[in-house]
Amino acid sequence: MKFPYFYQQMLGFLSVIIMLLTISVVSIVLFARNTAIRGTENQLFSYAESIVDVNLEAEQLANFQSLLSNQGVTFFVFNQNGELVFPNLPDHIETRVIPEEEERLRNGERVSLTTQQADLYGNPRETAYVYLPYFSNSAGDYAGFVAVSAPVSQIDRQMSALKRNLFNAFLISTVVAILVSFIFARYQVKRVNELRQAAHLVAEGDYDVRLEHRDRDEIDILSQDFNKMIHALDLSRQEVNRQEERRKTFMQDAAHEMRTPLTTINGLLEGLEYDVIPESQRLRSIQLMRKETKRLIRLVNENLDYENIRSNRIMLNKHTLPVSEILDEIKEQMTTIAESSNNTLQIDSLEGLTVYADYDRFKQILVNLIKNAIQFTENGTIKVSGQKTDKGTRISIQDTGIGMTEEQMKNIWDRYYKADVSRTNTRYGESGLGLSIVQQLAELHQAHLTVESQLNKGTTFAIEFPDSKV
Numbered sequence: 001m002k003f004p005y006f007y008q009q010m011l012g013f014l015s016v017i018i019m020l021l022t023i024s025v026v027s028i029v030l031f032a033r034n035t036a037i038r039g040t041e042n043q044l045f046s047y048a049e050s051i052v053d054v055n056l057e058a059e060q061l062a063n064f065q066s067l068l069s070n071q072g073v074t075f076f077v078f079n080q081n082g083e084l085v086f087p088n089l090p091d092h093i094e095t096r097v098i099p100e101e102e103e104r105l106r107n108g109e110r111v112s113l114t115t116q117q118a119d120l121y122g123n124p125r126e127t128a129y130v131y132l133p134y135f136s137n138s139a140g141d142y143a144g145f146v147a148v149s150a151p152v153s154q155i156d157r158q159m160s161a162l163k164r165n166l167f168n169a170f171l172i173s174t175v176v177a178i179l180v181s182f183i184f185a186r187y188q189v190k191r192v193n194e195l196r197q198a199a200h201l202v203a204e205g206d207y208d209v210r211l212e213h214r215d216r217d218e219i220d221i222l223s224q225d226f227n228k229m230i231h232a233l234d235l236s237r238q239e240v241n242r243q244e245e246r247r248k249t250f251m252q253d254a255a256h257e258m259r260t261p262l263t264t265i266n267g268l269l270e271g272l273e274y275d276v277i278p279e280s281q282r283l284r285s286i287q288l289m290r291k292e293t294k295r296l297i298r299l300v301n302e303n304l305d306y307e308n309i310r311s312n313r314i315m316l317n318k319h320t321l322p323v324s325e326i327l328d329e330i331k332e333q334m335t336t337i338a339e340s341s342n343n344t345l346q347i348d349s350l351e352g353l354t355v356y357a358d359y360d361r362f363k364q365i366l367v368n369l370i371k372n373a374i375q376f377t378e379n380g381t382i383k384v385s386g387q388k389t390d391k392g393t394r395i396s397i398q399d400t401g402i403g404m405t406e407e408q409m410k411n412i413w414d415r416y417y418k419a420d421v422s423r424t425n426t427r428y429g430e431s432g433l434g435l436s437i438v439q440q441l442a443e444l445h446q447a448h449l450t451v452e453s454q455l456n457k458g459t460t461f462a463i464e465f466p467d468s469k470v
């Protein structure tokens, strides 16, 4: 760290405070000096007026002179020609009056305080002057002017006391400013450090860190945003973990599903290789291997299908379809299978009922649900019904089979989930992929899929397809 934040803050605060102090001190000094000058000016004018009031009598003027000289004040009286009338000075001393000001005096104007580098005698010292014209008593004509002067050092003496006080005040204020800046800077740096520590903890994997904030300033808003960011990070981390968990389970399940047919095929091939399968059994072995191979192909295809649906890689070609015709086709395929497990497949007359869906995918959904119903029912009835609803078309598949528990119902949508593992490898496949595909397809159609079931009583799957939005 080349220039720590603490020093930056201190510097910032101090420069502002010292600048303000300097401006105030300079203004006060200027104002005080101005006031002092005005005071002196008024005083000198009042002397000048008193001098004019005594009608410029020499004796009185001399009295004044001695009185005022105690205060360092000097005055000269000039006539209308600019000639010195009082005091009587030796010839070699020149008096100093500026011509244009004399002009103003002639016009009856008083000349307010000016400072010069020399006094009335020409001695080099800074002196303040006022000039007051006076007029003849009779005609009121301009008769001359009075020049009153005082050394500027008098004003400066008052000023230097003020400056000393101000300087002390400036020093004390600066010390206080440094202290206050220090406290403020420390406070701000502490808050930034809290943020830094929190970020550090998060970097080390602690997502429970939360910063306190009180809605005061930008740092509070930053803390608030920081908390939101950590929350979002935590959620996405959990999601990543969940995905990773699912990926692992999926890999395990997929491997498990493939191992059974592969082991069967491998065993049979070994038997054929070492000629341990009797001639009469060979054809059956080959048929078994074909069946297992088919099962593997189906597994791979269904997985691919599932992935394609999930990643939106399939396009639905939706139309308004006649439900009863499609169910007739399905019935034809399924009746034999249903009868082989002593089930009756009963399909309501759904003449005129339509559904807005993709033909192949709609059929795939129904085949899967009906196949399941047949698969998990013995000596029962599978009833398919349908009706129009407010929003679309609802199809139900009801069976009187083994049913499911609440717990089982929660999991049936997962890939490879089978409620009863002992039932695997039946003639219907049973890889546990059917319902997960049905669910994805339903989502794709924005269809609402529900299941109701009672153990040993039966199950009803219902799916409601929305009508096309016209």
Ligand SMILES: Nc1ncnc2c1ncn2[C@@H]1O[C@H](COP(=O)(O)OP(=O)(O)OP(=O)(O)O)[C@@H](O)[C@H]1O
Pocket: 372, 373, 375, 376, 399, 401, 402, 403, 404, 412, 417, 418, 419, 420, 428, 429, 430, 431, 432, 433, 434, 435, 436, 459
């Ligand atoms: N009608 C039903 N009655 C009782 N249980 C059912 C029913 N339908 C599904 N299940 C349960 O849900 C599980 C998952 O069904 P799903 O269709 O996904 O897989 P599967 O039928 O076992 O295999 P696949 O459909 O891939 O051949 C089934 O194994 C079964 O335990």
Ligand SMILES: [Mg+2]
Pocket: 368, 371, 372, 430, 433, 434, 435
């Ligand atoms: Mg199934």
